[in-house]
Amino acid sequence: MNTKEFLSRYLAGQRDFRNLNLIAVNLRNVNLSGVNLSGANLTKANLTRTNLSRANLTNATLTGANLTETNLVYANLTDATLHDVDLSQADIRGAILHNTVR
Secondary structure (H helix, E strand, C coil): CCHHHHHHHHHCCCCECCCCECCCCECCCCECCCCECCCCECCCCECCCCECCCCECCCCECCCCECCCCECCCCECCCCECCCCECCCCECCCCECCCCEC
């Protein structure tokens, strides 16, 4: 799924995006609070300054993603893959990071 289609569905009220292929999507500065991206492939995604508070990122692949200044407050990242992820100034207060692979 490309960035435009994803954002269109999100803005229409869809919140369940499990197991989607979102490689290299640009979601910079987008409010995705509460979104379900469990199992999604977000390799090399630009999530700079994105609001992912309370998002479900269980088993998500975020290899090479940019999470600079991203809001991950209370996000669930259990079993997420975070190889080569930039978390500079990301807010991870209350985030669930069980078994996260970095």
